[in-house]
Amino acid sequence: MQEQEIFFNDLVRQYSEPLYWHVRGIVGSHDDTDDLLQDIFIKVWKAIPGFRGDSDPFTWLWRIATNEALSFLRKAKVRAALSFTSIDKEAERISDPTPFFDGDKAMRALRKAIASLPDKQRLVFTMRYYEELPYEQIAAITGTSEGALKASYHIAYEKIKVFLTNTD
């Protein structure tokens, strides 16, 4: 048990901040990200006994976090649909998580542009553009081929450009 706790604390120390930014890029809201990180690291704690030391902890953690974040978004959309809340309101919440946003107009526009993307495109864009992960690593995390990821990123990038152009 002590070994598990030492390993877990090392993961928290090394990865909690970059993992925060990864999840935040997907779900947008600071509060949602904070809640999700608790759930993610509880899952990580439970999964440590089954973790094979030969696989990369980064990919393992990012896979758990990505699945949790996407699951959260799916549930939020279903909940919004069932309570007749506009999906646009959900996008608004993702793009403008007050009060922890950069007030710069350009940044807000960029955030809205990213929020307008479908979930998986937003995920690929965040990992490639902000986290600067290689396609090989994104493929290992998402289980998607590199070719599909490159196409997805290109489409996301073009959509953001169009969105920002129309916003000006």
Added chain:
Amino acid sequence: MKTNIPYSTPEGYFESLQNRLSEIPARRTRFNFTPYLALAASFVMALLVGNYILMKTAGNQSASDEEIVEYLIESGTTLAQLEDAVYDL
């Protein structure tokens, strides 16, 4: 990682985050029941849940809207499936 991320965090957030996350092992360990206690608890839960279901169905009560919503969300229903569903009016 790029530095022009369009989000910010409260001051001191990451220090407090690490402290809170570091408490997880102690919290999870504290509530770790022995196998016999866990078995007994499962048996009692099964009896209670079964009794609840019997009482619910005996009274011909239908699930509330909230119960239906929670079931759909937790069962993995996607937005596409909801939109494709045909409802009998």
